[in-house]
Amino acid sequence: MSAANNPTGGGTGPEPVAPEVTRRGFLRGTLGAVGGVAALAAALSPLKDIDKEDYTLEKFLQKHYKEMTPEEMKKVLARIRKEVEREYKLSPHLRDVKPIDGVQFGYALNLGRCIGCRKCVYACVAENNQSRSPQIQYIRVLEMPRGSVDIERGNHHYDRPTVPDEDHYYMPIQCHQCANPPCVKVCPVEATWQEPDGVTVIDYDWCIGCRYCEAACPYWARRFNFTKPGFPRDEAKSENPCGLNPDMAYLSNRPRMRGVMEKCHFCLQRSREGRRPACLEVCPVGARKFGNLLDPDSEVARILAEKHVFVLKQEVGTLPRFFYYFDQEYPRDIPLSAFKTSATGPALPGTPMTGGEA
Amino acid sequence: MKEYFRFLGRCFRVSFVGDWRYQLWMLVLTFVVLLGVNAYAKQFVHGLIETGMTDQVSWGLYIANFTYLVGMAAAAVMLVIPVYIYRKHELHDLVIFGELFAVAAIIMCLAFVNVDLGRPDRFMHIFWRFNFPRSMLTWDVVALGGYLLLNLHICGYLIYCSYRKRKPHFVFYIPFVFVAIGWAVSIHTVTAFLYVGLGGRPFWNSAIIAPRFLASAFAAGPAFIIITLQIIRRTTAYRITDEALALLRNIVTVALAINMFLLGCELFTEFYTHSAHMASTVYLFFGLRGYHALVPWIWTSIAMNLVAMVILFLPLARSLKYLNLACVLMIVGIWIEKGMGLIVPAFIPSPLGEMVEYKPTLNEILVCLGIWAFGLLLYTIFVRVTVPVLSGRLVSDQVETSGAHPARSGAS
Structure with missing residues (x-):
């Protein structure tokens, strides 16, 4: 229909703006509609690669973790087992492990001992099935200049043939399992919460991926799956490739x-069954301590009682359950002679640089 | 009820009718929307890896545009307040254009939030376990949803009354108008609190963010409306007076001045105190540790805003040509300030001090353009339908032909 017949709202005349249905108009309308649908279909074509297993009715209707009855949980676990079997060709020992009564987990990390070998980082990735490509890691080790606890000055990407470097100490950072977790507070759908044993968990089947928790975390402890987790496949192995x-x-x-x-x-999956976290088990220098804060005889409770511990970014008020301390001659078991001519400047005359503990 | 559906049907048909400029404009917008749909389909299949976001910079263009558009939507009240509180009735009909713009902007906001989700298929989880009032995001859902409904109701009611040639009954819209005025302030405040409430992000953890949001929104929003009103005036027979534009110009001038003042306050606090919290601000304005991707953006934005302010304060701004220039500068300048200047730098350096910069991907930019085009498409249709209704050339067949409204005679 031409502009003359149907002016844009612009005409001054009193004629109706609603178009009359003419044969020509009808034809044009039909052609336009067909063309529009075709263009939309073309635009949507990438959707043909979608993984249909990802969008089943069963998953769509699955309830929040806290609302599931034991029966429903059993069904969900069976579904996940089947998926893991199909996708990764292994039959997993999958269960829902509940927190233990009277247990509050805590972690203590001895900065005086850590040598920055990053073994914890990779043990964690292997234990917890993080994506290898793109890489997801829960633990970040910072190489810190001596004399500062300002993490802004830490080096995330140190790459030395050997560690430790004498002028630095090493600070591994992971989720601090805060008692006052900002990440839990901000989640719009309650997909993340703090368990009675103090561990903040996520229902991966409930998370909508808004990443508000990631923005809220002062410790950069959360990671997002920007795509489907990728694992290198060893085709020679028929089981668990x-x-x-x-x-x-x-x-x-x-x-x-x-x-x-x-x-x-x-x-x-380990700690609630009496074992220790993977990062602790792999640590070659015993810098990591873990246990029940409520049990006064546990190693971690004794460290809190006896050592000078501190938490990172105390000023943000999140009350971490992850504590740091130094318990040896600063910074660790290196001959004192190493400090006398360090790059940070000459030692003050007459002042042995041994820290306070000698 | 039947009559109402007939009205919607006629509106639908009218939206396809127009001269070649209209058709071309709609065709171009549709094409860009489809480009965006295509880009989003890719992202939907492969995930947010199609964007430039990372674990370090976990919000980018999507949330930046969302923030900006919340402000644009809130700005509709700057048209409403003069009419309903200061009783400037010559602007009465213009309110509808402002509120229609708010509707389009809110729909764009919702689209931007949705494309930012990793699992949009689980969106309805928000209704099953709504973490209200703890999560500010749920407040934002309430605020935006409510504002959308309010504006839909007000515009829909007024337009439909005009279509039926009935006098709108004040009970059905005046209370809603006043609620909407307060609500408009709340949508932007709540959106600001979304960021302000994060103690781990010192760049955002400042009380001045919410007032700054409002000031910049009340500058950029009416600036946009000044331009659209002129387009409506030029392409349709609808009469829009110069006084209306002058009023909006005054609003924009004051809002922009307040915005610049608040920016100054913020910069003083950050730089004079020289606290450890200023890393992100330093990165934004001067670059940090060799990284300075945002520096040209923010200075461009400040320059644009300053030039716009100078123009607005001079008598020059009485000429529409210069006023339009100032408006465009403001719209773009404030867009940069909101996006590159407010969302992205809060993530750089990361909470652990790591420097990772953000560069949006082409796919991400196409999704954004698609949403913008969709919003403009909606707004064009709204205006296209509203103009003939308000000027009496599209009226209900049910209206009695009594000759009281000569404009309507063609419809029967």
Whole structure:
């Protein structure tokens, strides 16, 4: 229809603006509609690559973790087992591990001992089935200049043939399992919460991927699955070609999906069954201590009682359950002679640089 | 009820009718929307890896545009207040254009939030377990949803009354108008609190963010409306007076001046105190540790805003040509300030001091353009339908042909 017949609202005449249905107009309308639908279909064509298993009715209707009855949980676990079997060719030992009564987990890290070898980082990745490509890691080790606890000055990407470097100390950072967690507060759908044993967990099947928790965390402890987690496949192996850890729990290290958040959970598939987190077990210098804060005889409770511990960014008020301390001659077991001519400047005359503990 | 659906049907048909400029404009917008749909389909399949976001910079263009558009939507009240509180009735009909713009802007906001989700398929989880009132994001859902409904109701009611040639009954819209005025302030305040409430992000953790949001929104929003009103005036027979534009110009001038003042306050606090919290601000304005991707952006933005302010304060701004220039400068300048200047730098350096910069991908930019085009498409249709209704050339067949409204005679 031409402009003359149907002016834009611009005409001054009183004629109706609604078009009359003419044969020509009808034809044009039909052609336009067909063309529009075709163009829309073309625009939507990338959707043909979609993983249909990702959008089943069963998953769509799955309830929040806290609302599921034991029966429903059983069904969900069976579904996930089947998915893991199909996708990764292994039969996982998957269960929902509950917190233990009277237990509050705490972690203490001895900065005087840590040598920055990053073994904890990789043990964590293997234990908790993090994506290898793109890489997701829960622990970040900072190489810190001596004389500062300002993490802004830490080097995230130190790459030395050998560690430790004498002029630095090393500060591993992971989720601090705060008692007052800002990440839990901000989640719009309650997909993340703090368990009675103090561990902040995520229901990967409930998270909508808004990443508000990631923005809220002062410790940069949360990671997002920007795409489907990728694992190198060893085609020679018929069973478990991706080398996943089959020991899995619903709230911890079961395989994640695209578009959801994940984080350190103190290896609750291990810790809630009396074992220690993977990062602790692998530590070659025994810098990591873990246990029940409520048990006065636990190692971690004794460290809190006896050592001068501190928490990172105390000023943000999140009350971490992850404590740092130095318990040796600063910074660690290096001959004192090493400090006399360090790059940070000459020692003050007459003042042995041994720290306070000598 | 039947009559109402007939009205919607006629509106739908009218939206396809127009001269070649209209058709071309709609065709171009549709094309850009489809480009955006295509880009989003890719992102939907492969995930947010299609964007430039990372674990370090976990919000980018999407949230930046969202923030900006919340402000644009809130700015509709700057048209409403003069009419309903200061009783400038010559602007009465213009309010509808402002509120229609708010509707389009809110729909764009919702689209931007949705494309930012990693699992949009689980969006309805927000209704099953709504973390209200703890999460500010749920407040934002309430604020934006409510504002959308309020504005839809007000515009819809007034337009439909005009279509039926009925006099709108004040009970059905005046209370809503006043609620909407307060609500408009709340949508932007709540959106600001979304960021301000994060103790781990010192760049945002400042009380001045919410007032700054409002000031910049009340500058950029009416600036946009000044330009659209002129387009409406030029392409349709609808009469829009110069006084209306002059009033909006005054609003924009004051809002921009307040915005610049608040920016100054913020910069003083950050730089004079020289606290450890200023890393992100230093990065934004001067670059930090060799990284300075945002520096040219923010200075461009400040320059644009300053030039716009100078023009507005001079008598020059009485000429529409210069006023339009100032408006465009403001719209773009404040967009940069909101996006590159407010969202992205809060993530750089990361909470652990790591420097990772953000560079949006082409796919991400296409999704944004698609949403903008969709919003403009909606607004064009709204205006296209509203103009003939308000000027009496599209009226209900049910209206009695009594000759009281000569404009309507063609419809029967």
